[in-house]
Amino acid sequence: MQAGADDDKVREVPTWRESTRFSATERAALEYAEAMTITGQKVSDDLFARLQTIFDDGQIVELTAAVALENFRSKFNVPLQVEAQGFCLLGDRGFDSRR
Numbered sequence: 001m002q003a004g005a006d007d008d009k010v011r012e013v014p015t016w017r018e019s020t021r022f023s024a025t026e027r028a029a030l031e032y033a034e035a036m037t038i039t040g041q042k043v044s045d046d047l048f049a050r051l052q053t054i055f056d057d058g059q060i061v062e063l064t065a066a067v068a069l070e071n072f073r074s075k076f077n078v079p080l081q082v083e084a085q086g087f088c089l090l091g092d093r094g095f096d097s098r099r
Contacts, residue, residue, distance in 0.1 A: 028054050033067045 012019040016030045028050055035043045051060055076082070 025054055029063055032063065033070075036064070036067045037071055 009019075009021045012021055013030070016022050016027065022030065028047075031047060032043065032051055035041050035047060051063075055063065
């Protein structure tokens with residue numbers, strides 16, 4: 001998503017498939033992130049081929065690294081109860097990393 005996405009759009013990330021707020025590029029990136037994140041799910045050849053029509057090789061590597069880093073953080077920070085450091089302002093969403 002573009003930097004500075006509005007709060008309503010951010011709130012719709014969990015329901016991105018049904019939402020009309022996301023572009024085709026954002027949908028492909030979200031589908032890829034989901035496939036990378038869900039245990040036991042794999043990135044299909046079809047999905048990767050679609051990514052290659054939208055992103056160049058460097059962008060795919062960058063997207064993969066960003067998703068992998070967030071997955072690492074969630075697996076590392078949550079069990080160690082590492083709290084948010086205030087780099088991302090979450091407003092009134094009530095984020096608690098221990099949930």
